[in-house]
Amino acid sequence: MIDVELLRTNPDLFRESQRARGGDVSAVDQALEADASRRVSLTEFETLRAQQNAFGKQVAKAPKEEKAALVAQVRELADQVKQAEGRARKAEEQFSVAVRGIQNLVLEGVPEGGEDDFTVEREVGEHPQFDFEPKDHVAIGEHLGLFDLERGAKVSGARFYYLTGWGARLELALLNLALDQAIENGFTPMITPTIVNPEIMQGTGFLDQHSDEIYHLDADDQYLTGTSEVALAGYHSDEIIDLTAGPKRYAGWSTCYRREAGSHGKDTRGILRVHQFNKLEMFVYTTPDQALAEHQRLLSWEEQMLQKVELPYRVINTAAGDLGSSAAQKFDTEAWIPTQHTYRELTSTSNCTTYQARRLGIRYRPEEGGKTAPVATLNGTLATTRWLVAILENHQQADGSVRVPAALRPYLGGIEAITPGA
Template sequence: MIDLREVRDDLEKVRASQQARGLDPATADELRDADEARRTALSAFESLRAEQKQAGQAVKKASPEERPALLERAKELAGEVKAAEAAAAQAEVDLREAHAAVHNVVLDGVPAGGEDDFVELEKVGQIPRLGFTPKDHDEIGEALGVFDLARGAKVSGSRFYFLTGIGAQLELALVNMAMAQAASYGFTPIIAPALVRPDAMEGTGFLGAHADEVYHLEADDLYLVGTSEVALAGFHSGEIIDLSAGPTRYAGFSSCFRREAGSYGKDTKGVFRVHWFDKVEMFTYCKPEDAAAEHRRLLEWEKEFLGKLELPFRVIDVAAGDLGSSAARKFDCEVWFPSQQRYRELTSTSNCTTYQARRLGIRYRDENGKPQIAATLNGTLCAVTRTIAALLDAHQQADGSVRIPEALRPFLGGIEEISAK
């Protein structure tokens, strides 16, 4: 949730942010009104409760002649206090609802608009000229025994798969390579749970506009995460963490689950858009003033990993209307798929400023020892199935084999290519 001081001090900025996201700017006014109503209701309740305490003391000290009138007033006050308490509680509920409707305030420079209004920041690597008609990654993967889609659908339904043989080895190699890089930059490796409680899911902003993407286990009231960002954000919920030496960084591995609601008929082939996949996610806690620089660092680490995999890609600044509710800015790295003759998203990194940490109660102590709300950031280092799809597509060869990038070979026991033999 955003800092209510932003609504009180600069309502127009919040309105403009909502509008840039394609949301109703009036939600900012509604939040301001709900904030004022809640403060008024709370003030009235506290005033009446103080009067009630004074009346109680007055009854004790009153003479027999004064006592009946004072007791009658005390009785009236008890009713008024009860009503004021209920009004304050309802105002709190109304404020929470209005607060949830206002997404994180986008940072200066974020392009306005929707999915197609991104700004391209740079291109990295040369688009390969293959000299032959490239095949889709699903055809290559099936032919080389990287995955089995038919049996995945038989066992679990559409958009599921088995990684088989070299495919299973590829997953383990990519995860180990990603974890090794993250650890070299001071990230603490974590194997994160894939099931979380509602407060973790809500706190990270995945139960609002994204609720239809989430799998919910009603009998246990647990959610399957779509990214280990959720578990990593909840890792320090309700805590005061030490940021005196700089950002605290984690690299989380988990299985991820997404319903892919609204994507009917989209990317139905292969393993690019699936219901379950494994991922290595970078997650950072830092001071708010350090968040922008940390965001750029996360992007550079993503670019480094894609460079090691020898994948040509571009970096885009995602438009406000395509941001999640928690993100104030997001950069995507999109890899070139020769078979599709276009760039496809492979990684992303988001600066969530204090939005998630405020919901989850994550703080640090400033130089005066006073608790302050921390900032959180996240960045995908390796979404395994999409990365496998990109490797098959980008490194395919005329004879049907796939070349393994040099940096990945040590994690695959020295294998240089995948071939049918």
């Protein structure tokens, strides 16, 4: 949720942010109107309740012979209070709905526009040059027995798969490499729930724009998570946390589920865009004044991982219209995919400022004994199943084998290449 005080004092900030995102600018005025109605209703209710309390004391002190005559007034006032409370509750609900129509304020430096309006921050590494016709990851994986797409579809439907043999080991090696790096940088490893309650999913902002991407369990009114970010954001919900020792950093390992609604016919070949995958996600709680610096740290850790597995990549500053509702700024790191002659996203890191924390009731005390304030939350991906696509294509060799990046070899028994029949 946005800062309501800031909305009242500087609504133009939110109008400009909504415009940059390509969102509904009128949502700002709707929220202001709902806020004004809410405050009027609440004042009316509190005034009548104060009158009711005062009148109750008056009745208690009244002579016995006068009390009977005051009963009708007591009942009438009680009815007015009840009606005013109902109006205040309804106004609060209307405000809550209205304010959810406003996305997080984009930060300075975020490009305007949509999916194609990003700016490139940097390109790192050389594109591989092959003296043979490179194969795509599907051909490589099937040749080496790394995954089984046909049986995945038979068992679970389109966009499901089995990772097999060295394919399964390669993913585990990648995730363990990422986990070790996270631990070295002060992250607490977590294996998180993949089913969450509606208030947690709503609190992270995923039900605002991405509800069609999420699997809903109708019988239980719960959701399958598309990222451990959701469970990690909910971990400290409705808590006051201690940040005096610095940020709280968690690394969540989980299976993730995404419906991929609206992407029919798009990246359906192989394991690039699938309904189920594994991921290691970084999640940070910090003070708002440290959020920008922490965002750069998350990005640097993502780049370190890409460099460890020896992938050429670029970093892009995502345009406002391509941000999720919770993100104030997002950097994507995209690896070069040789057979597609383009970069494809492998990781992203988002600064959500205080937006998620306000929704989830996560606070800290800036000063000992002082008033609490919302924390800032950030997230970033360290490794996912999708990385196998880039690793296989960039490190393929003429004899049909795939060279294993040096950083992954200790996790694979020292093997230097995955070869046919290995």
